[in-house]
Amino acid sequence: MVIESSVDYILSRTKLAPRVAVVLGSGLGAFADELTDSTDVHYSDIPGWPPCTCIDHAGKLVFGKLEDLDVVVMAGRSHLYEGYTPAQVTMGVRVLHQLGVQSMVMTNAAGGINLAYSQGALVLISDHINLQGSNPLIGVNDDSFGPRFPDMTEAYSASYRAIAHEVARELEIELAEGVYAAVTGPSYETPAEIRYLRTIGADLVGMSTVPEVIVANHMGMRVLAISCVTNMAAGVLPQKIVHLEVLETGRRVQNTLVRFLKGVLPRL
Numbered sequence: 001m002v003i004e005s006s007v008d009y010i011l012s013r014t015k016l017a018p019r020v021a022v023v024l025g026s027g028l029g030a031f032a033d034e035l036t037d038s039t040d041v042h043y044s045d046i047p048g049w050p051p052c053t054c055i056d057h058a059g060k061l062v063f064g065k066l067e068d069l070d071v072v073v074m075a076g077r078s079h080l081y082e083g084y085t086p087a088q089v090t091m092g093v094r095v096l097h098q099l100g101v102q103s104m105v106m107t108n109a110a111g112g113i114n115l116a117y118s119q120g121a122l123v124l125i126s127d128h129i130n131l132q133g134s135n136p137l138i139g140v141n142d143d144s145f146g147p148r149f150p151d152m153t154e155a156y157s158a159s160y161r162a163i164a165h166e167v168a169r170e171l172e173i174e175l176a177e178g179v180y181a182a183v184t185g186p187s188y189e190t191p192a193e194i195r196y197l198r199t200i201g202a203d204l205v206g207m208s209t210v211p212e213v214i215v216a217n218h219m220g221m222r223v224l225a226i227s228c229v230t231n232m233a234a235g236v237l238p239q240k241i242v243h244l245e246v247l248e249t250g251r252r253v254q255n256t257l258v259r260f261l262k263g264v265l266p267r268l
């Protein structure tokens with residue numbers, strides 16, 4: 001199976017056995033540079049790993065150390081809008097679990113729907129609304145991964161969220177909390193769609209993360225997820241959404257995100 005050959009290849013490349021993984025979203029790649037004694041494993045070298053087509057994603061796993069802690073970073077993820085299947089989009093999480101990862105920290109770029117947010121805000125995801133029209137668990141259930149009907153009442157670990165708020169307070173980093181609506185993209189939303197999303201209880205909108213979170217929960221992993229509000233969602237401000245500006249905002253706040261991640265990871 002594809003997962004086994006990926007795992008075998010990765011094990012041939014690193015001796016580290018991290019319990020914690022960090023997935024870095026668009027424009028948020030800087031954290032990977034914080035790891036010491038690091039080994040890069042490029043997706044293109046891993047058997048069966050979907051190649052990364054995104055312009056601002058590095059496309060590699062980085063195994064390394066954050067002081068004493070072994071960490072693996074997924075620098076770049078695949079998305080449904082690239083044409084990948086939900087199984088391909090979530091394969092990385094399956095592989096990481098097989099390698100021993102129990103805690104997933106996801107980051108992403110998101111549009112801010114909640115009017116209390118501003119561009120550049122960091123928001124802890126408390127829950128999600130899956131509007132991608134698919135679920136990565138559709139199909140025959142592999143009982144060795146998890147149950148047919150996994151519970152999602154605490155998809156984003158309450159204890160991890162408490163830790164995240166504590167760390168943010170200590171580091172004097174402003175950290176809001178909100179509900180993330182996942183859409184497929186790749187077109188950004190219309191203003192009418194954003195009004196709809198606000199009405200149904202979404203604070204953020206993005207095109208990633210939810211498939212991985214579902215699969216992580218299926219396997220009993222604990223999840224912490226942080227959105228960077230790279231732009232206010234369509235129609236909130238009298239201006240268009242430009243992808244390069246989305247990436248630019250990510251780059252602008254990633255130093256804060258790096259400080260936050262360095263504080264939070266050893267406590268998970």
Ligand code: HPA
Nearest residue numbers: 109110111205206207233
């Ligand atoms: N919509 C959807 N996904 C996004 C956005 C947005 O406004 N910004 C960054 N990712």
